[in-house]
Amino acid sequence: MSTVSVIVPNYNETDNLRSCLDSLLAQCYEGLEIVLVDDGSNEPSREICRDYSKNHPSIRLIETDNCGVSHARNIGIGAACGEYITFVDSDDMVKREHVRDLLMAITDSNADVAVCMFDYLAPRSGPESGTGLLDSANTIKVVNKSIAAELFAKTYGWFCWGKLYRRSLLVSSGIEFNEDVTVCEDLLFNLEVLGACNKVVLLDSAGYLYRQKGKSATNDLHNARWFDALDAYETAFHLASGNTELRSALSFNCELMLCEAKFRLKYLDYRERKTAEEKISHLIESLPSDPRYNVRQRAKLIASHIFPNLVMKIRRRGIQHD
Structure with a gap:
């Protein structure tokens, strides 16, 4: 049995799927x-997927x-055979050491979850195009779930x-992704994981290379489903009840999202706008x-409230379009 199962969901990716695999x-x-x-x-x-699975025994399509x-x-969680899932x-x-570093950290600390930092990739680039990608010794820190x-x-x-993630934790606790939520589904998934686990090990190295998705539905200002994120945060506050620090941290992210939500309202039609306004309320x-x-957070929120158009323009400028 494999020790680690990597789940790769794919939908119509062609430009970067080969480099990912x-x-x-x-x-x-x-x-x-x-x-x-x-x-x-x-x-x-799909043909790329079939070609890779045909030529590489470690890939199961x-x-x-x-x-x-x-x-x-x-589907991937249900099909995975590994003791751990990522x-x-x-x-x-x-990076080449990504799985090894996470596995060593989680097994050495007997934790339920291991977490690393990430770096950005430019569109259609290799790992050399990120920032700060030179390998360095990992410093790990074991913390409780709070x-x-x-x-x-x-x-x-x-x-x-x-x-x-330790697969047995997901299976025994019945933890899976909420298929009715299209934005912030990761947030709800991880809150459930943290509610069920005992301890987490954190790495300060960046083993994951993330590509900003400029043309994704999440970044489409006309996408009414983006407002599902507000429902997700309402659920998140319920899951975080009793943890004052976490609720404050979630609240800051949520208030920034509310500023963006009010900015996005003008891009919706009347019916969608009415539903979105109810979610905001x-x-x-x-x-x-x-x-x-803290002072920096308060300053950022004030700027977002006073200059929403400027703040959104600056935030969206960082999104790279393929």
């Missing part, structure tokens, strides 16, 4: 199962109808990629009454 095949850790879940792609994306990334990840998006890459949640919110991010009611923001 090549980076996994080049891992210095050999006990790797690559579960490639094709989510109803068109040609030639599962073909499904198009039901979304959460469904594809859940996720890689089909347009991203990982502290881990705060660090996810402030530093590491809620992404499911860049993290290694419900979420505002869920915010902590006395969040513990």
Whole structure:
């Protein structure tokens, strides 16, 4: 049995899928199962998947109808044979030591989750195009789930990629991705994981190479499903009840999202705008009454409220379009 299963959901990725799979095949850790879940792609994306699975025994291809990334990840979790599970998006890459470093950290500390930092990739580039990608010795830190949640919110991010999970924890606790949520599904998944786990090990190195997705549905200002993120945060506050620090950290991210939500309203039609406004009102009611923001956070929120158009223009300028 493979020790680690890498789940790669794919939908119509062609430009970067080969470089993603090549980076996994080049891992210095050999006990790797690559579960490639094709989510109803068109040609030639599906053909790339079939070609790689045919020529590389470590890649197991599962073909499904198009039901979304959460469904594809859940299919991967159910099919995985490894003792540990990690996720890689089909347009991203990982460093050669990525799996090995996460596995060593989680086994040495007997943790339930291992987490690393990430670097950015430019469009259609290799790992040399990121920033600060030179390998360095890992410093690891073992924390309880409460502290881990705060660090996810402030530093590491809620992404499911860049993290290694003990598969038995997911299976025994019935943890999977919410297939009704199209934005911030990672946030809810990881809050459930942290609710069920005992301890988390954090690495300060960046083993995951993330490609900003300029043309994704999430970045489309006309996409009404983006407002599902507000529902996700309302659920997140419920899951984080009793953890004041985490609720404050979530509240800061949430208030920034609310500023963006108000900016996005003008791009919706009347019916969609009315539904979105209701979501905004419900979420505002869920915010902590006395969040513990530092001076920098308060300044950022004030700027977002006073100059929403300028702030959004600056934020979106960083999105690279393919």
